[in-house]
Amino acid sequence: xxxxxxxxxxxxxxxxxxxxxxxxxxxxxxxxxxxxxxxxxxxxxxxxxxxxxxxxxxxxxxxxxxxxxxxxxxxxxxxxxxxxxxxxxxxxxxxxxxxxxxxxxxxxxxxxxxxxxxxxxxxxxxxxxxxxxxxxxxxxxxxxxxxxxxxxxxxxxxxxxxxxxxxxxxxxxxxxxxxxxxxxxxxxxxxxxxxxxxxxxxxxxxxxxxxxxxxxxxxxxxxxxxxxxxxxxxxxxxxxxxxxxxxxxxxxxxxxxxxxxxxxxxxxxxxxxxxxxxxxxxxxxxxxxxxxxxxxxxxxxxxxxxxxxxxxxxxxxxxxxxxxxxxxxxxxxxxxxxxxxxxxxxxxxxxxxxxxxxxxxxxxxxxxxxxxxxxxxxxxxxxxxxxxxxxxxxxxxxxxxxxxxxxxxxxxxxxxxxxxxxxxxxxxxxxxxxxxxxxxxxxxxxxxxxxxxxxxxxxxxxxxxxxxxxxxxxxxxxxxx
RNA sequence: GUCCCCAUCGUCUAGUUGGUUAGGACACCACCCUUUCAAGGUGGCGACACGGGUUCGAAUCCCGUUGGGGAUGCCA
Numbered sequence: 001x002x003x004x005x006x007x008x009x010x011x012x013x014x015x016x017x018x019x020x021x022x023x024x025x026x027x028x029x030x031x032x033x034x035x036x037x038x039x040x041x042x043x044x045x046x047x048x049x050x051x052x053x054x055x056x057x058x059x060x061x062x063x064x065x066x067x068x069x070x071x072x073x074x075x076x077x078x079x080x081x082x083x084x085x086x087x088x089x090x091x092x093x094x095x096x097x098x099x100x101x102x103x104x105x106x107x108x109x110x111x112x113x114x115x116x117x118x119x120x121x122x123x124x125x126x127x128x129x130x131x132x133x134x135x136x137x138x139x140x141x142x143x144x145x146x147x148x149x150x151x152x153x154x155x156x157x158x159x160x161x162x163x164x165x166x167x168x169x170x171x172x173x174x175x176x177x178x179x180x181x182x183x184x185x186x187x188x189x190x191x192x193x194x195x196x197x198x199x200x201x202x203x204x205x206x207x208x209x210x211x212x213x214x215x216x217x218x219x220x221x222x223x224x225x226x227x228x229x230x231x232x233x234x235x236x237x238x239x240x241x242x243x244x245x246x247x248x249x250x251x252x253x254x255x256x257x258x259x260x261x262x263x264x265x266x267x268x269x270x271x272x273x274x275x276x277x278x279x280x281x282x283x284x285x286x287x288x289x290x291x292x293x294x295x296x297x298x299x300x301x302x303x304x305x306x307x308x309x310x311x312x313x314x315x316x317x318x319x320x321x322x323x324x325x326x327x328x329x330x331x332x333x334x335x336x337x338x339x340x341x342x343x344x345x346x347x348x349x350x351x352x353x354x355x356x357x358x359x360x361x362x363x364x365x366x367x368x369x370x371x372x373x374x375x376x377x378x379x380x381x382x383x384x385x386x387x388x389x390x391x392x393x394x395x396x397x398x399x400x401x402x403x404x405x406x407x408x409x410x411x412x413x414x415x416x417x418x419x420x421x422x423x424x425x426x427x428x429x430x431x432x433x434x435x436x437x438x439x440x441x442x443x444x445x446x447x448x449x450x451x452x453x454x455x456x457x458x459x460x461x462x463x464x465x466x467x468x469x470x471x472x473x474x475x476x477x478x479x480x481x
Numbered sequence: 482g483u484c485c486c487c488a489u490c491g492u493c494u495a496g497u498u499g500g501u502u503a504g505g506a507c508a509c510c511a512c513c514c515u516u517u518c519a520a521g522g523u524g525g526c527g528a529c530a531c532g533g534g535u536u537c538g539a540a541u542c543c544c545g546u547u548g549g550g551g552a553u554g555c556c557a
Contacts, residue, residue: 046556047556126482132484173486176485183484187555194555217486218551220552222553284493290504292506309487311486312550316492318492367520438516453518455518
């Protein structure tokens, strides 16, 4: 495939970027980049009732946060959006009206004057009769003329032919065919004059020279309508690829209500965009071997529609978290410091220098999934413990612990504060007192951190420094006895 | 109801031309390491929805059943 590969992501600005949409956008992006093609962003805002202020900005913001830059579309190139603009359907109205008129003239479409009530009744009867065919909405010629003369509102409908088998060779599903007899006369132009998805989509994909339509599986059933439109309008057919759906844990189509579905939700929870992308890329695609960690560039290198699955995939938060943990571990410390610092300021825990924070991060990053967990699980790196974990006290702080800790502190004072040396002192002291080193190790951890869990004790002490440690040990002997 | 799509461990999946002890990852369990917790290592648990064909041989091909999902909007 050459540079005339053109794909598009065409979201409706009804709020936010759905993770399913992100996956669709990602596959389109990967396909475009892989083939040296063009990735277009088109805003499908033909439904005035669902218009949400700021949704387009939020959408673009989420896309950019993930690093999916588009070549054409609103704001793609600063002042200029691209050669096939405008890229908002609300700005392309004439095109749709022109196409609808053309279809009207050629007899592929007709004006329909049915009322909502009539339509509802037709649907009910259709279902009651268990009839497999098309909804019979066409009015006799004279009745249409009469209603038109009465000035009744109308829509433009596609006049679906009888007895045809409409099939397409889908890039992920192979040949899919549907009989035209069961395809309804799709509304093309609504009574408010705006086009429906079906018309606008086909007109724009053609006008924007889209070569591959890569979209969600929910569009597969309407594919025959689109085929008919391409044909009636005399457009060349693009290639189609219908992607498997992203699912809730109950296998229904991924939706709000059963968890977070907006990219911005995950951004707020401080997932790394790389982790989200990596995770979402593997929902429906894999490279065919055991590798799992992929940067965007590596995905571009490996991606192929041939390896896209047919069945839906459950969005599994645990796996996403695992990816995030992996990414956190390979992150440059400087970046994590930058994430950590505002959290500390927010908690009013004061200022800490980079070197100190870097050490804390090194000790903690293998134990957490998100940077924000570092101050949560490791508050003791920043403030003295104000209480001691009850269970740990019960288990580790014996009657003699207070005196032992006092003797240990005395011996430690003024000595080397390197982890290795500390370890030597602990072991030596234990030997002297003829007890297990654990009798010092556990109470010390408790005294210094307030908890029974955490990083390697000696390294933790080294990082914390002599002053903090001795102060805390003495405080603990007072409080715990 | 009707139409379309789908079907391998709990989850994501490998398996692309029929012959594998059906592989990996997440999660879970055990052990090792660590006198903590993680991480890491080792091992374990765990799947071809069912029934018919075709074939010497089927997870793989065909048919049916069942199950799941999607569509059926003047939403996209």
